[in-house]
Amino acid sequence: MASILETRGLTMQFGGVTAVDNVDFKLQRNELRCLIGPNGAGKSTFFKCLTGQLKPTGGHVFIENEETTGWDPHAVSRLGIGIKTQVPSVMDGLPVRENIWLAAYRTHGRERARHATDSAIERLALRDIANTAVGRLSHGERQRVELGIVISMEPWLILLDEPAAGMTGEEVARMAEIIGELNADAAIVVVEHDMQFIRSIAKKVTVFNQGRILVEEDVDTVMNDPRVRDVYLGKKV
Amino acid sequence: MVAASELRSALTVLVIAAILFIVAPAVIETYTLTVLIIYGMLALSLGLIWGFGGILCFGQAAFFGLGAYTYAISAINIGESTVPFVLGIAVPAAFAFILGAMLFYGRLSDVYLGVITLVVTLIFFKFMNSTAGPEYVIGNARLGGFNGIPGFQTLNVPGDPGSYIYDVDYYWFCVVAILIVYALVRWLLASPFGRIAVAIRENETRVELMGYDVRIRKTVLFSIGGGIAGLSGTLFANWAEIVTPGMFSLAQSAEIIIWCIVGGLGTLVGPVIGAMALAYLKFLLGQQSLVDNMMLLGLILTLSVLFLPRGIVPSLGTLLARAMPKRRRKRQHHRRPRRDAEESRGEVLDG
Numbered sequence A: 001m002a003s004i005l006e007t008r009g010l011t012m013q014f015g016g017v018t019a020v021d022n023v024d025f026k027l028q029r030n031e032l033r034c035l036i037g038p039n040g041a042g043k044s045t046f047f048k049c050l051t052g053q054l055k056p057t058g059g060h061v062f063i064e065n066e067e068t069t070g071w072d073p074h075a076v077s078r079l080g081i082g083i084k085t086q087v088p089s090v091m092d093g094l095p096v097r098e099n100i101w102l103a104a105y106r107t108h109g110r111e112r113a114r115h116a117t118d119s120a121i122e123r124l125a126l127r128d129i130a131n132t133a134v135g136r137l138s139h140g141e142r143q144r145v146e147l148g149i150v151i152s153m154e155p156w157l158i159l160l161d162e163p164a165a166g167m168t169g170e171e172v173a174r175m176a177e178i179i180g181e182l183n184a185d186a187a188i189v190v191v192e193h194d195m196q197f198i199r200s201i202a203k204k205v206t207v208f209n210q211g212r213i214l215v216e217e218d219v220d221t222v223m224n225d226p227r228v229r230d231v232y233l234g235k236k237v
Numbered sequence B: 001m002v003a004a005s006e007l008r009s010a011l012t013v014l015v016i017a018a019i020l021f022i023v024a025p026a027v028i029e030t031y032t033l034t035v036l037i038i039y040g041m042l043a044l045s046l047g048l049i050w051g052f053g054g055i056l057c058f059g060q061a062a063f064f065g066l067g068a069y070t071y072a073i074s075a076i077n078i079g080e081s082t083v084p085f086v087l088g089i090a091v092p093a094a095f096a097f098i099l100g101a102m103l104f105y106g107r108l109s110d111v112y113l114g115v116i117t118l119v120v121t122l123i124f125f126k127f128m129n130s131t132a133g134p135e136y137v138i139g140n141a142r143l144g145g146f147n148g149i150p151g152f153q154t155l156n157v158p159g160d161p162g163s164y165i166y167d168v169d170y171y172w173f174c175v176v177a178i179l180i181v182y183a184l185v186r187w188l189l190a191s192p193f194g195r196i197a198v199a200i201r202e203n204e205t206r207v208e209l210m211g212y213d214v215r216i217r218k219t220v221l222f223s224i225g226g227g228i229a230g231l232s233g234t235l236f237a238n239w240a241e242i243v244t245p246g247m248f249s250l251a252q253s254a255e256i257i258i259w260c261i262v263g264g265l266g267t268l269v270g271p272v273i274g275a276m277a278l279a280y281l282k283f284l285l286g287q288q289s290l291v292d293n294m295m296l297l298g299l300i301l302t303l304s305v306l307f308l309p310r311g312i313v314p315s316l317g318t319l320l321a322r323a324m325p326k327r328r329r330k331r332q333h334h335r336r337p338r339r340d341a342e343e344s345r346g347e348v349l350d351g
């Protein structure tokens, strides 16, 4: 199977800090991958290099065999890539429905945008708050709105940066379910700290540490790897 | 549903405005009213790009002056007013497009954008002031330095340079112009382009991640704002029958910003009302010498920022929404009450 996302020697430096350090990463079509690692390991920076929010200082990014290194975010997005950022990136002053419609309109055009918006609202149980300004919502609700934005674009590659953060137990379970459903049509990379959550969705796990890939194995092997325990010192693995 | 209520609210504003413009000459001279409308349109141009596009331009006066000078210079050279009128809109719009493209494709931060637009205005001001010499001519038009350019062909019935549109007729011309511009801008804001522009104001990064090219969209919006400011300048040139470098002045730029803040950003009606009210106040004050004009304007700005931080029109909207809670509740009965009150506030805003 050919990889749909690949990085070669991807590097991102901020002054003296190397946030992403020579990362070789491959993702297969319709794969579900978890990305874990301690705070500051470079997970979010890695995502930003993939989406074009940051221009990597070294290395290459390939998406479906096309080199996208240094592309602008809108151009990368148009390939069919959706990202949920760590801090929910939503339009606070606009109602939930408008937030999702804007994303749906770009992908589907005027005719089909309304339908795509409605189905994203249904799927994420946002109907009761569909006309509420996003700025008035709780963190968990905003997470759901942002996921609604992402799924209404119907991307085939989805990057989720801590999608379950700030959610109640019930919401987390629902999120795991949704990720499973989305995985039928899209490859997904999930960054998470919640190990329970990772166990519930993961197959293969990549562990980042200090900008580098430490281990890349199936979930059980990773959880039992002493190096992983070491970098997560103090955290329950 | 959204479209229908949008249409209704836009029509309501247009009808009320038309009635007011018909009644107003009974109270205020049409000559004064005309310039109030022109300033209203100038404020509308900034209200659009700042209040809806999130682009704070400190140099909206540059497009205002450029429109006026373009009209004056081309009217002297061409004679008949139709082409100069169109150029008075097109040249500032094109200039704004180029300037905007440099700013937005260069990904300058908001602060730099403010500073650069301000500097551009100052350059125009300095340059126009320095063109007193006979060597500064464009075709038959002498730029005239600080004296400006007088004596150009004013607005005529298209194709008939002999029949001028002036006085009360010109008042009606400006009334129709601002109503049309308002309607077009409302339509623009209700269109996907306008909705995406507002989204960019809210969160530029997210809009990019949705796949929209933010740079071209901001450039186009900036250019539309420049065109409307240029139209306002063209109308001003025809009203004053002279254009002077003062149109590019810092004071002029500052006034436009104050009109928008006092009237209320995030609405279209707000900046127009702010401009008309403050400009009329300035006109009244100009007839006495007891209080200094600029000082009073500053005082009004300070007071309104302190007590009506969202501006006159949005604050009035909130009051109205509180006064008529029943009607609102009926339409939104299935939603949570706390959020209801907040939402209806937002709804009234979009006038």
Ligand SMILES: Nc1ncnc2c1ncn2[C@@H]1O[C@H](COP(=O)(O)OP(=O)(O)OP(=O)(O)O)[C@@H](O)[C@H]1O
Pocket (backbone or CB within 6 Å): A014, A017, A018, A019, A037, A038, A039, A040, A041, A042, A043, A044, A045, A046, A086
């Ligand atoms: N814009 C920036 N400028 C300078 N340094 C940055 C910038 N963004 C990230 N960094 C640094 O890069 C490193 C990696 O940060 P990143 O946010 O990618 O980590 P992370 O793995 O997502 O952590 P967390 O689990 O806390 O979200 C950190 O040391 C951080 O301080």
Ligand SMILES: [Mg+2]
Pocket (backbone or CB within 6 Å): A043, A044, A045, A086, A161
């Ligand atoms: Mg992170």
